[in-house]
Amino acid sequence: MKRNQNVNASVAAPNAYTTNAYAASDRTAAHALIPGGRPVITATNLIMDYAARRKTANRVGTTPMSALANTAPALNNVSFRLNVGETVAIMGPSGSGKSTLLHILAGIDLPTSGQVTYHVRNNCACELTGISDQDRTMLRRNAFGFVFQSGQLLPELPAVENIALPLMLGGTDYSQATDTAMLWMERLGLKHLASHRPGEMSGGQMQRVAIARALATNPSVVFADEPTGALDQATGREVMGILMDAAQANGSAVVVVTHDPNVAAFCSRTVTMRDGRLLGGEQ
Numbered sequence: 001m002k003r004n005q006n007v008n009a010s011v012a013a014p015n016a017y018t019t020n021a022y023a024a025s026d027r028t029a030a031h032a033l034i035p036g037g038r039p040v041i042t043a044t045n046l047i048m049d050y051a052a053r054r055k056t057a058n059r060v061g062t063t064p065m066s067a068l069a070n071t072a073p074a075l076n077n078v079s080f081r082l083n084v085g086e087t088v089a090i091m092g093p094s095g096s097g098k099s100t101l102l103h104i105l106a107g108i109d110l111p112t113s114g115q116v117t118y119h120v121r122n123n124c125a126c127e128l129t130g131i132s133d134q135d136r137t138m139l140r141r142n143a144f145g146f147v148f149q150s151g152q153l154l155p156e157l158p159a160v161e162n163i164a165l166p167l168m169l170g171g172t173d174y175s176q177a178t179d180t181a182m183l184w185m186e187r188l189g190l191k192h193l194a195s196h197r198p199g200e201m202s203g204g205q206m207q208r209v210a211i212a213r214a215l216a217t218n219p220s221v222v223f224a225d226e227p228t229g230a231l232d233q234a235t236g237r238e239v240m241g242i243l244m245d246a247a248q249a250n251g252s253a254v255v256v257v258t259h260d261p262n263v264a265a266f267c268s269r270t271v272t273m274r275d276g277r278l279l280g281g282e283q
């Protein structure tokens with residue numbers, strides 16, 4: 001897939017966290033250097049203890065402390081590095097902490113302790129675990145894309161507006177945002193679905209729209225949590241192919257949580273979680 005300059009040029013750079021802080025050529029060049037490449041996200045010594053958080057939250061609440069039995073932390077000293085343009089699958093049994101790790105790497109949730117750093121470019125980094133909720137929201141909007149298992153599209157909006165929405169939230173006007181969305185629909189073979197609402201599309205088509213939406217902001221990293229979990233095998237393979245091709249053409253790194261080794265096979269690296277730890281230590 002060829003890089004479409006129109007698509008990338010049309011995304012404004014609203015703040016220092018924007019993905020355009022990475023020059024496109026910079027990202028492509030870095031991609032060629034993997035695995036020795038430059039990091040885009042580093043996480044060190046992550047602990048996520050939901051029970052401790054609930055205990056804190058309930059200090060002035062009504063939940064009896066006896067109901068909050070001591071449980072193992074969902075993440076137990078996890079360190080992780082993602083390079084620019086790299087594609088990584090996170091596998092492991094149910095409950096092993098995959099989604100928790102993804103949410104913390106993406107700044108959706110904060111760990112109990114530990115650091116997550118987003119490396120905007122050389123010598124410019126931002127600690128996700130040290131900024132305000134508002135800044136983290138801005139960063140997520142501008143630098144990251146998300147694809148979840150299902151239910152992520154707004155049912156009342158046609159596909160083109162679903163894709164345009166994150167651009168508009170980032171400050172792009174309606175006409176430019178929908179033009180960019182249409183370019184992405186063309187790229188992913190979805191043009192004929194532009195006016196369809198999610199209820200009028202198949203599961204595979206909705207995931208392709210979700211991929212277009214995730215990539216339309218030209219993100220540095222796409223986070224995907226079981227993106228093919230609700231699809232049959234053939235459709236899942238097709239959707240993964242589209243996601244990986246589009247991300248690679250864009251120079252975006254990808255982190256995919258999956259139970260499916262066929263999905264993991266699309267990535268350049270697989271890490272495995274067990275009981276809140278990454279097997280093999282720092283990855």
Ligand SMILES: Nc1ncnc2c1ncn2[C@@H]1O[C@H](COP(=O)(O)OP(=O)(O)OP(=O)(O)O)[C@@H](O)[C@H]1O
Pocket residue numbers: 050051074092093094095096097098099100101
């Ligand atoms: N919001 C939450 N509050 C309390 N505990 C949680 C929360 N989210 C996850 N957990 C717990 O943390 C652990 C890890 O959950 P997580 O969702 O990260 O697992 P997972 O590997 O993604 O599992 P699956 O493959 O089933 O999606 C589990 O024990 C889970 O019950």
Ligand SMILES: [Mg+2]
Pocket residue numbers: 098099100257
């Ligand atoms: Mg999960």
